[in-house]
Amino acid sequence: MTTRTATAAVLACAALLTSPAAPTAFADAPDALQACGAYTEDRSTSREEALARTRTWLEAHVPYSQRACHENEHGSxxxxxxxxVSLAWGLDRSRPTSGLGEVSxxxxxxxxxxxxALNSPGHVALFVRWEDGARTRPVVREHTGPDGEPVVERAWSPETAARYTPIRYDRIVG
Known part of the structure; x- marks a missing residue:
């Protein structure tokens, strides 16, 4: 392990311990990310389908890793x-958080x-619904790590939500 890789790993772990939705140090380092499936194009996806696609990972307790792929009926x-989020939207491949702006x-x-979705440099989560009528506590599905931790659905605090930019997939329908 190089010093740079070890330092990045320590920073990623520290970030995860300080906030449940903290960005990871590897999230936008393409050389550190695993390549998985590749498809001919980004698909049009309904809102219901995006939630159903992510529910499959939630129910399967898919473990977090930037160096692994999960394959099911929706792709790899x-x-x-x-x-x-790439799975949710049916993108042509797994994109880094910085690449989601190309399709949203x-x-x-x-x-x-x-x-x-709610996006911030280094982390993104799928929006599910509002927990409160004031629309300050979004309920999200997210994969945050550390390695081995499954996808979770939870409500964010208003302070956490304020650190993220709301985005909409260009090919979402319905």
Missing amino acids: YRTDCSGF REIPREELMPGD
């Missing part, structure tokens, strides 16, 4: 946060709908 995607656009927070 990297088992980290951006691979999880920023939206106002009040327009978040199931199947949209």
